[in-house]
Amino acid sequence: MRCRICGAELPAEAMFCGECGSSTSATPESRRRADPRPGDTTVVDRLRTSQRNSGVVSVPVEGFAAPVPIPEAGHVATSAERPAPPAAERPAAPRFTLRFSTGETLMVFGTGLIGRRPLPQPGEEFDHLVQIADRTLSVSKTHLEFGEHEGVLWVADRFSGNGTVVRRPDDGALRCEPGRRYLVPRGSRVELAEQSFVVA
Template identity: 30%
Template sequence: MSGDNVDERNGYQVPPRPPLPGPATNSAAPVRKIGMPPGIEPALDTVPSSDHGIPIPVARPEFGVAPTSFTPVPGAAVGAPASAHAPVTAPTPVATTLRNPRLELPDGSVLPLDQGLIVGRDPQHQDGYGVTERARLHDVERSVSKTHAILGIAEGRIWVLDLNSTNGTVLIADDGSETLCTPEVATPLPANTAVRFGEYRVQVTVD
Protein backbone atom coordinates (compact mmCIF):
# COMPACT_ATOMS: atom_id res chain seq x y z
CA MET A 1 0.00 0.00 0.00
CA SER A 2 1.14 3.52 -0.68
CA GLY A 3 0.67 5.91 2.19
CA ASP A 4 -2.78 6.33 3.61
CA ASN A 5 -4.62 5.99 0.29
CA VAL A 6 -7.40 3.58 1.10
CA ASP A 7 -8.30 3.33 -2.58
CA GLU A 8 -5.01 1.63 -3.44
CA ARG A 9 -3.64 -1.65 -2.30
CA ASN A 10 -0.27 -2.99 -3.32
CA GLY A 11 -0.06 -0.28 -5.93
CA TYR A 12 -3.41 -1.06 -7.54
CA GLN A 13 -6.52 1.03 -7.35
CA VAL A 14 -9.38 -0.66 -5.49
CA PRO A 15 -12.66 -0.55 -7.41
CA PRO A 16 -15.60 1.06 -5.63
CA ARG A 17 -17.81 -1.23 -3.54
CA PRO A 18 -21.13 -2.09 -5.23
CA PRO A 19 -24.27 -0.83 -3.47
CA LEU A 20 -26.16 -3.16 -1.16
CA PRO A 21 -29.47 -4.56 -2.50
CA GLY A 22 -32.53 -2.62 -1.34
CA PRO A 23 -35.79 -4.05 0.07
CA ALA A 24 -37.89 -6.21 -2.23
CA THR A 25 -40.55 -4.29 -4.05
CA ASN A 26 -42.22 -7.16 -5.92
CA SER A 27 -45.58 -7.64 -4.08
CA ALA A 28 -46.50 -10.57 -6.28
CA ALA A 29 -43.72 -12.74 -4.91
CA PRO A 30 -45.12 -15.83 -3.14
CA VAL A 31 -45.07 -15.86 0.64
CA ARG A 32 -44.04 -19.17 2.14
CA LYS A 33 -45.97 -20.37 5.21
CA ILE A 34 -45.67 -23.47 7.32
CA GLY A 35 -48.89 -25.46 7.14
CA MET A 36 -50.89 -26.33 10.31
CA PRO A 37 -51.58 -29.95 11.20
CA PRO A 38 -55.12 -31.20 10.41
CA GLY A 39 -57.73 -30.16 12.98
CA ILE A 40 -55.71 -27.18 14.29
CA GLU A 41 -57.13 -23.69 14.04
CA PRO A 42 -54.43 -21.10 13.13
CA ALA A 43 -56.09 -18.56 15.44
CA LEU A 44 -55.87 -20.93 18.42
CA ASP A 45 -52.78 -21.53 20.47
CA THR A 46 -54.03 -24.77 22.00
CA VAL A 47 -54.38 -28.27 20.63
CA PRO A 48 -57.89 -29.75 20.88
CA SER A 49 -57.99 -32.82 23.08
CA SER A 50 -59.70 -36.05 22.05
CA ASP A 51 -59.62 -37.49 25.58
CA HIS A 52 -63.20 -36.42 26.29
CA GLY A 53 -65.93 -37.96 24.18
CA ILE A 54 -69.06 -36.15 23.08
CA PRO A 55 -71.81 -36.56 25.76
CA ILE A 56 -74.57 -38.95 24.67
CA PRO A 57 -78.05 -38.14 26.02
CA VAL A 58 -79.57 -40.97 28.09
CA ALA A 59 -83.25 -41.72 27.53
CA ARG A 60 -85.22 -41.68 30.75
CA PRO A 61 -88.57 -43.38 31.26
CA GLU A 62 -91.61 -41.14 31.51
CA PHE A 63 -93.96 -42.31 34.23
CA GLY A 64 -97.68 -41.70 34.21
CA VAL A 65 -99.47 -39.40 36.59
CA ALA A 66 -99.36 -40.78 40.12
CA PRO A 67 -102.54 -41.06 42.17
CA THR A 68 -102.58 -38.81 45.20
CA SER A 69 -103.39 -41.71 47.54
CA PHE A 70 -104.72 -45.25 47.66
CA THR A 71 -108.32 -44.05 48.11
CA PRO A 72 -110.40 -45.78 45.40
CA VAL A 73 -113.03 -43.94 43.41
CA PRO A 74 -116.48 -45.54 44.05
CA GLY A 75 -117.87 -47.20 40.94
CA ALA A 76 -114.65 -47.21 38.94
CA ALA A 77 -113.92 -50.35 36.96
CA VAL A 78 -111.11 -52.69 37.91
CA GLY A 79 -108.22 -52.45 35.47
CA ALA A 80 -108.98 -48.89 34.31
CA PRO A 81 -105.99 -46.53 34.13
CA ALA A 82 -105.11 -44.71 37.32
CA SER A 83 -106.22 -41.09 37.34
CA ALA A 84 -104.43 -38.11 38.77
CA HIS A 85 -106.65 -38.33 41.85
CA ALA A 86 -107.06 -41.96 42.83
CA PRO A 87 -106.66 -45.55 41.63
CA VAL A 88 -109.49 -47.85 40.63
CA THR A 89 -111.78 -49.84 42.88
CA ALA A 90 -113.58 -53.16 42.68
CA PRO A 91 -117.32 -53.07 41.84
CA THR A 92 -118.21 -55.81 44.33
CA PRO A 93 -118.72 -55.11 48.05
CA VAL A 94 -115.73 -55.89 50.24
CA ALA A 95 -115.02 -56.03 53.93
CA THR A 96 -114.34 -52.74 55.64
CA THR A 97 -111.41 -53.99 57.73
CA LEU A 98 -108.47 -56.33 57.32
CA ARG A 99 -106.96 -58.23 60.21
CA ASN A 100 -103.19 -58.28 60.31
CA PRO A 101 -102.40 -57.78 56.59
CA ARG A 102 -98.81 -58.78 55.94
CA LEU A 103 -96.27 -59.69 53.32
CA GLU A 104 -94.47 -63.02 53.80
CA LEU A 105 -91.05 -63.24 52.14
CA PRO A 106 -89.27 -66.42 50.93
CA ASP A 107 -86.75 -66.24 53.81
CA GLY A 108 -89.58 -66.33 56.39
CA SER A 109 -89.58 -62.60 57.13
CA VAL A 110 -92.97 -60.97 57.70
CA LEU A 111 -93.64 -57.33 56.80
CA PRO A 112 -96.83 -55.60 58.03
CA LEU A 113 -98.97 -53.93 55.38
CA ASP A 114 -101.08 -51.71 57.64
CA GLN A 115 -99.38 -48.56 56.38
CA GLY A 116 -98.56 -49.90 52.92
CA LEU A 117 -95.12 -50.64 51.51
CA ILE A 118 -92.85 -49.45 48.72
CA VAL A 119 -90.90 -52.55 47.68
CA GLY A 120 -87.79 -53.07 45.57
CA ARG A 121 -84.09 -53.89 45.72
CA ASP A 122 -83.39 -50.40 47.06
CA PRO A 123 -86.76 -48.62 47.09
CA GLN A 124 -86.91 -44.83 47.03
CA HIS A 125 -89.68 -42.61 48.33
CA GLN A 126 -92.49 -41.95 45.85
CA ASP A 127 -94.52 -38.76 46.09
CA GLY A 128 -98.27 -38.77 45.58
CA TYR A 129 -99.13 -42.29 46.77
CA GLY A 130 -99.70 -41.78 50.49
CA VAL A 131 -97.21 -44.57 51.36
CA THR A 132 -93.89 -43.88 53.09
CA GLU A 133 -92.80 -47.26 54.49
CA ARG A 134 -90.14 -48.99 52.37
CA ALA A 135 -89.07 -52.65 52.24
CA ARG A 136 -85.87 -53.86 50.62
CA LEU A 137 -86.21 -57.24 48.90
CA HIS A 138 -83.05 -59.35 48.77
CA ASP A 139 -83.29 -60.74 45.25
CA VAL A 140 -80.15 -62.65 44.28
CA GLU A 141 -81.33 -62.90 40.66
CA ARG A 142 -81.74 -59.11 40.49
CA SER A 143 -85.06 -59.47 38.71
CA VAL A 144 -86.63 -56.97 41.11
CA SER A 145 -86.29 -53.34 40.09
CA LYS A 146 -84.71 -50.80 42.42
CA THR A 147 -88.15 -49.31 43.17
CA HIS A 148 -90.51 -52.00 41.90
CA ALA A 149 -94.06 -51.55 43.24
CA ILE A 150 -96.29 -50.13 45.97
CA LEU A 151 -98.74 -52.05 48.12
CA GLY A 152 -101.47 -50.10 49.91
CA ILE A 153 -104.77 -50.61 51.71
CA ALA A 154 -108.04 -48.81 50.95
CA GLU A 155 -111.68 -49.70 51.69
CA GLY A 156 -110.74 -53.00 53.25
CA ARG A 157 -108.71 -54.25 50.26
CA ILE A 158 -105.04 -54.59 49.46
CA TRP A 159 -103.85 -52.96 46.27
CA VAL A 160 -100.64 -53.34 44.33
CA LEU A 161 -99.33 -50.82 41.81
CA ASP A 162 -96.39 -51.62 39.55
CA LEU A 163 -94.03 -48.64 39.14
CA ASN A 164 -93.02 -49.38 35.54
CA SER A 165 -90.67 -52.11 36.73
CA THR A 166 -88.34 -53.87 34.30
CA ASN A 167 -89.71 -57.41 34.82
CA GLY A 168 -93.26 -56.64 35.88
CA THR A 169 -95.56 -57.55 38.76
CA VAL A 170 -97.66 -60.73 38.46
CA LEU A 171 -100.60 -62.01 40.52
CA ILE A 172 -100.66 -65.79 41.01
CA ALA A 173 -104.05 -67.43 41.59
CA ASP A 174 -104.66 -70.61 43.61
CA ASP A 175 -104.83 -72.65 40.39
CA GLY A 176 -101.43 -71.32 39.30
CA SER A 177 -102.74 -68.95 36.64
CA GLU A 178 -100.91 -65.66 36.39
CA THR A 179 -102.12 -62.13 35.70
CA LEU A 180 -99.68 -59.39 34.73
CA CYS A 181 -100.42 -56.06 36.42
CA THR A 182 -100.65 -53.02 34.19
CA PRO A 183 -97.98 -50.45 35.18
CA GLU A 184 -99.27 -47.40 37.06
CA VAL A 185 -102.68 -49.06 37.61
CA ALA A 186 -103.75 -49.98 41.14
CA THR A 187 -104.84 -53.63 41.05
CA PRO A 188 -106.84 -55.19 43.95
CA LEU A 189 -105.37 -58.34 45.50
CA PRO A 190 -107.56 -61.22 46.66
CA ALA A 191 -106.96 -62.25 50.27
CA ASN A 192 -104.16 -64.76 50.80
CA THR A 193 -102.73 -64.57 47.30
CA ALA A 194 -99.22 -64.72 45.87
CA VAL A 195 -97.46 -61.93 44.04
CA ARG A 196 -94.31 -62.13 41.97
CA PHE A 197 -92.05 -59.10 41.60
CA GLY A 198 -89.94 -60.13 38.62
CA GLU A 199 -88.93 -63.64 39.68
CA TYR A 200 -89.20 -62.88 43.41
CA ARG A 201 -92.36 -64.46 44.82
CA VAL A 202 -94.06 -63.29 48.02
CA GLN A 203 -97.31 -64.14 49.79
CA VAL A 204 -99.93 -61.56 50.81
CA THR A 205 -101.73 -62.88 53.88
CA VAL A 206 -104.53 -61.66 56.16
CA ASP A 207 -106.22 -63.28 59.16
Protein backbone atom coordinates in the same frame (compact mmCIF):
# COMPACT_ATOMS: atom_id res chain seq x y z
CA MET B 1 -53.83 -28.81 14.22
CA ARG B 2 -53.93 -29.69 17.94
CA CYS B 3 -54.65 -32.95 19.76
CA ARG B 4 -58.11 -32.74 21.36
CA ILE B 5 -56.98 -34.96 24.24
CA CYS B 6 -53.66 -33.47 25.43
CA GLY B 7 -53.53 -30.23 23.37
CA ALA B 8 -50.14 -30.99 21.70
CA GLU B 9 -49.35 -29.34 18.34
CA LEU B 10 -49.67 -31.90 15.46
CA PRO B 11 -48.66 -31.88 11.77
CA ALA B 12 -51.61 -31.44 9.37
CA GLU B 13 -51.38 -35.03 8.02
CA ALA B 14 -51.01 -36.72 11.46
CA MET B 15 -53.34 -39.63 12.29
CA PHE B 16 -52.14 -40.07 15.91
CA CYS B 17 -50.77 -37.73 18.56
CA GLY B 18 -47.04 -38.15 19.18
CA GLU B 19 -47.45 -37.10 22.83
CA CYS B 20 -50.38 -39.15 24.15
CA GLY B 21 -50.90 -41.66 21.30
CA SER B 22 -54.56 -40.74 20.82
CA SER B 23 -56.21 -40.76 17.41
CA THR B 24 -56.67 -37.29 15.94
CA SER B 25 -60.41 -38.04 15.74
CA ALA B 26 -60.60 -38.87 19.47
CA THR B 27 -62.50 -36.52 21.77
CA PRO B 28 -62.57 -36.31 25.57
CA GLU B 29 -66.09 -37.80 25.48
CA SER B 30 -64.99 -40.79 23.37
CA ARG B 31 -62.11 -41.49 25.78
CA ARG B 32 -64.33 -41.49 28.88
CA ARG B 33 -64.54 -44.94 30.46
CA ALA B 34 -67.92 -46.59 30.86
CA ASP B 35 -69.44 -46.50 34.34
CA PRO B 36 -68.76 -49.98 35.84
CA ARG B 37 -71.60 -49.70 38.38
CA PRO B 38 -74.77 -51.69 37.62
CA GLY B 39 -77.85 -49.86 36.42
CA ASP B 40 -81.11 -49.53 38.31
CA THR B 41 -82.51 -52.84 37.08
CA THR B 42 -81.03 -55.81 35.27
CA VAL B 43 -83.53 -57.59 33.01
CA VAL B 44 -83.51 -61.28 33.87
CA ASP B 45 -84.41 -64.43 32.01
CA ARG B 46 -87.80 -65.38 33.49
CA LEU B 47 -87.10 -69.08 32.85
CA ARG B 48 -84.38 -69.13 35.51
CA THR B 49 -85.80 -70.37 38.79
CA SER B 50 -82.70 -70.50 40.99
CA GLN B 51 -83.17 -68.63 44.27
CA ARG B 52 -80.61 -66.20 45.61
CA ASN B 53 -79.95 -65.32 49.24
CA SER B 54 -81.72 -62.08 50.00
CA GLY B 55 -83.46 -60.39 52.87
CA VAL B 56 -86.44 -58.17 53.52
CA VAL B 57 -86.35 -55.17 55.78
CA SER B 58 -89.39 -53.08 56.71
CA VAL B 59 -88.76 -49.46 57.58
CA PRO B 60 -91.83 -47.76 59.15
CA VAL B 61 -92.23 -44.26 57.81
CA GLU B 62 -93.51 -41.46 60.05
CA GLY B 63 -95.51 -38.89 58.08
CA PHE B 64 -94.64 -35.22 58.44
CA ALA B 65 -97.06 -33.68 60.92
CA ALA B 66 -98.45 -30.31 59.88
CA PRO B 67 -97.91 -27.52 62.41
CA VAL B 68 -100.97 -26.89 64.57
CA PRO B 69 -102.02 -23.23 64.36
CA ILE B 70 -102.64 -21.39 67.61
CA PRO B 71 -106.25 -20.08 67.53
CA GLU B 72 -106.97 -16.46 68.38
CA ALA B 73 -109.02 -15.64 71.47
CA GLY B 74 -112.74 -16.24 70.86
CA HIS B 75 -112.13 -18.23 67.64
CA VAL B 76 -114.23 -21.40 67.23
CA ALA B 77 -112.36 -24.14 65.32
CA THR B 78 -114.05 -25.59 62.24
CA SER B 79 -114.06 -29.33 61.52
CA ALA B 80 -111.12 -28.86 59.12
CA GLU B 81 -109.06 -27.17 61.87
CA ARG B 82 -109.74 -29.75 64.57
CA PRO B 83 -106.94 -32.24 65.18
CA ALA B 84 -107.37 -35.85 64.08
CA PRO B 85 -108.70 -38.22 66.75
CA PRO B 86 -106.14 -40.18 68.75
CA ALA B 87 -105.02 -43.50 67.26
CA ALA B 88 -107.09 -45.40 69.86
CA GLU B 89 -110.31 -43.79 68.51
CA ARG B 90 -109.57 -44.48 64.84
CA PRO B 91 -110.89 -47.69 63.24
CA ALA B 92 -108.20 -50.38 63.13
CA ALA B 93 -106.67 -50.77 59.67
CA PRO B 94 -106.66 -54.31 58.25
CA ARG B 95 -103.30 -56.02 58.63
CA PHE B 96 -101.78 -58.30 56.02
CA THR B 97 -98.94 -60.78 56.41
CA LEU B 98 -96.50 -60.93 53.50
CA ARG B 99 -94.51 -64.18 53.32
CA PHE B 100 -91.52 -63.62 51.05
CA SER B 101 -89.83 -66.32 48.95
CA THR B 102 -86.68 -65.74 51.00
CA GLY B 103 -88.40 -66.98 54.18
CA GLU B 104 -89.01 -63.60 55.82
CA THR B 105 -92.49 -62.75 57.07
CA LEU B 106 -93.68 -59.17 57.45
CA MET B 107 -96.96 -57.72 58.78
CA VAL B 108 -98.12 -54.55 57.02
CA PHE B 109 -101.11 -52.19 57.10
CA GLY B 110 -102.14 -49.05 55.27
CA THR B 111 -99.92 -48.13 52.32
CA GLY B 112 -96.34 -48.81 51.33
CA LEU B 113 -93.67 -49.30 48.69
CA ILE B 114 -91.67 -52.47 47.98
CA GLY B 115 -88.35 -52.59 46.14
CA ARG B 116 -84.58 -52.82 46.45
CA ARG B 117 -84.43 -49.25 47.77
CA PRO B 118 -87.97 -47.83 47.70
CA LEU B 119 -88.22 -44.06 47.64
CA PRO B 120 -91.46 -42.02 47.65
CA GLN B 121 -91.92 -39.22 45.12
CA PRO B 122 -92.08 -35.66 46.52
CA GLY B 123 -95.37 -35.17 48.34
CA GLU B 124 -96.05 -38.90 48.79
CA GLU B 125 -96.39 -40.43 52.26
CA PHE B 126 -96.50 -44.14 53.09
CA ASP B 127 -96.82 -46.26 56.23
CA HIS B 128 -94.11 -48.74 55.14
CA LEU B 129 -91.03 -48.90 52.93
CA VAL B 130 -90.24 -52.60 52.40
CA GLN B 131 -86.67 -53.12 51.21
CA ILE B 132 -85.68 -56.35 49.42
CA ALA B 133 -81.96 -57.16 49.24
CA ASP B 134 -81.81 -58.58 45.70
CA ARG B 135 -78.23 -59.16 44.51
CA THR B 136 -79.40 -60.04 40.99
CA LEU B 137 -80.93 -56.55 40.60
CA SER B 138 -84.06 -58.14 39.12
CA VAL B 139 -86.26 -56.11 41.49
CA SER B 140 -86.41 -52.37 40.72
CA LYS B 141 -85.50 -49.79 43.34
CA THR B 142 -89.17 -48.86 43.75
CA HIS B 143 -90.91 -51.89 42.24
CA LEU B 144 -94.50 -51.71 43.46
CA GLU B 145 -96.93 -49.86 45.69
CA PHE B 146 -99.52 -51.46 47.94
CA GLY B 147 -102.57 -50.31 49.86
CA GLU B 148 -105.93 -51.45 51.19
CA HIS B 149 -109.45 -51.18 49.72
CA GLU B 150 -112.45 -52.44 51.69
CA GLY B 151 -110.35 -54.96 53.61
CA VAL B 152 -108.51 -56.32 50.54
CA LEU B 153 -104.85 -55.63 49.69
CA TRP B 154 -104.11 -54.05 46.32
CA VAL B 155 -100.79 -53.70 44.46
CA ALA B 156 -99.72 -51.39 41.63
CA ASP B 157 -96.54 -51.82 39.59
CA ARG B 158 -94.46 -48.61 39.66
CA PHE B 159 -93.13 -48.99 36.08
CA SER B 160 -90.56 -51.59 37.17
CA GLY B 161 -88.00 -53.04 34.76
CA ASN B 162 -89.18 -56.69 35.02
CA GLY B 163 -92.85 -56.10 35.86
CA THR B 164 -95.16 -57.64 38.45
CA VAL B 165 -97.30 -60.78 38.14
CA VAL B 166 -100.27 -61.59 40.43
CA ARG B 167 -101.40 -65.20 40.85
CA ARG B 168 -104.77 -65.35 42.62
CA PRO B 169 -105.93 -68.67 44.16
CA ASP B 170 -109.03 -68.84 41.94
CA ASP B 171 -107.46 -67.36 38.81
CA GLY B 172 -104.44 -67.69 36.54
CA ALA B 173 -101.39 -65.46 36.28
CA LEU B 174 -102.09 -61.78 35.63
CA ARG B 175 -99.32 -59.42 34.49
CA CYS B 176 -99.89 -56.01 36.09
CA GLU B 177 -100.17 -52.99 33.87
CA PRO B 178 -97.92 -50.28 35.36
CA GLY B 179 -99.77 -47.65 37.38
CA ARG B 180 -102.99 -49.69 37.66
CA ARG B 181 -104.21 -51.16 40.97
CA TYR B 182 -104.98 -54.88 41.24
CA LEU B 183 -106.82 -56.48 44.18
CA VAL B 184 -104.80 -59.27 45.79
CA PRO B 185 -107.00 -61.45 48.03
CA ARG B 186 -105.41 -63.48 50.81
CA GLY B 187 -103.68 -66.57 49.48
CA SER B 188 -102.49 -64.80 46.33
CA ARG B 189 -98.86 -64.81 45.20
CA VAL B 190 -97.21 -61.63 43.89
CA GLU B 191 -94.09 -62.12 41.76
CA LEU B 192 -91.48 -59.35 41.48
CA ALA B 193 -89.04 -60.75 38.89
CA GLU B 194 -86.98 -63.37 40.79
CA GLN B 195 -88.58 -62.56 44.16
CA SER B 196 -92.16 -63.08 45.35
CA PHE B 197 -94.45 -62.93 48.36
CA VAL B 198 -97.73 -64.57 49.41
CA VAL B 199 -100.46 -62.51 51.06
CA ALA B 200 -102.01 -64.01 54.21
